[in-house]
Amino acid sequence: MLKYKSLIKLLIVIILLAGSSASAQLDGLLQKVKDKAGEVIEKETDNKRSTKSHKNSGRTVIASGDFHKGDTLIFDEDFSKYKAGASAGSFKTNGAAIVAIVAGQKGKWMVLQDKATFKLSKGLKYPKRFTVEFDILASGDKITDISPMSFGFATDNSAREYTSNVGSYVELHYYDANQVNIGSSNPQKFVNTTYDLAQDLNQPLHVALTIDGDTMAVYLNNTKLADTVLFSLGAAKNFFITAPWEYKNDAKVLVSNFKISAFRN
Numbered sequence: 001m002l003k004y005k006s007l008i009k010l011l012i013v014i015i016l017l018a019g020s021s022a023s024a025q026l027d028g029l030l031q032k033v034k035d036k037a038g039e040v041i042e043k044e045t046d047n048k049r050s051t052k053s054h055k056n057s058g059r060t061v062i063a064s065g066d067f068h069k070g071d072t073l074i075f076d077e078d079f080s081k082y083k084a085g086a087s088a089g090s091f092k093t094n095g096a097a098i099v100a101i102v103a104g105q106k107g108k109w110m111v112l113q114d115k116a117t118f119k120l121s122k123g124l125k126y127p128k129r130f131t132v133e134f135d136i137l138a139s140g141d142k143i144t145d146i147s148p149m150s151f152g153f154a155t156d157n158s159a160r161e162y163t164s165n166v167g168s169y170v171e172l173h174y175y176d177a178n179q180v181n182i183g184s185s186n187p188q189k190f191v192n193t194t195y196d197l198a199q200d201l202n203q204p205l206h207v208a209l210t211i212d213g214d215t216m217a218v219y220l221n222n223t224k225l226a227d228t229v230l231f232s233l234g235a236a237k238n239f240f241i242t243a244p245w246e247y248k249n250d251a252k253v254l255v256s257n258f259k260i261s262a263f264r265n
Helices: 002-018 022-055
Strands: 072-077 091-093 100-101 108-111 116-122 127-138 147-153 168-173 179-185 188-194 205-212 215-220 223-229 238-242 252-262
Touching: 179 223, 188 223
Parallel strands: none
Antiparallel strands: 072 252, 091 116, 100 108, 108 252, 116 238, 127 205, 127 252, 147 168, 147 238, 168 179, 179 188, 205 215, 215 223
């Protein structure tokens, strides 16, 4: 922008020195320079608007598309072997683990009863490096009708009482529409990030976790939200899901398509 302003000033000086005979020709040139400067201003303004729009898109994105699942399956559950209305034997809970069919969605799902914690019925011996994948289906009229839910790894496999944000966890703040908290009690760590949860209302949200020793990377629909130290060395790991404390207006959250996989190397 500075070079165009300087050029305009120079042309004005030339016009004054040359007199009226040259002014007609230079007026046209001056107008072209002004037009060019205007184009540059408009382009810069558009770029600023574009940048602002990107920053306000509702997501804090570290990276996308770099999740790689483990190559050796050690746990697989899509509830296909259960009848609708039956209890899922692969999970234990202080509430109910009821299998359901959802209109418009493929397969079968486990309903997360409010105020309930869910853990695997048989604890797994996890390798140093592994991945966890599953789908979350938040169903309702508004995302704000659902209280926060969390998932992650606890230090024990007890599901006798409702627990939330224990061990190493990811918490989806549905009633805030776009807030996701990721944290750990040991070591103490808290990461606040955002993801547009409302856009996935009434359709599956794919969750993927990569655990490598003391670190965990968190992906929602292939959007990487965090990759940080969330475990103390040698800490026990027991996968858990904690249901929302409360639902409003018949909203509910269901889960399915669990795959836990190790890496050969």
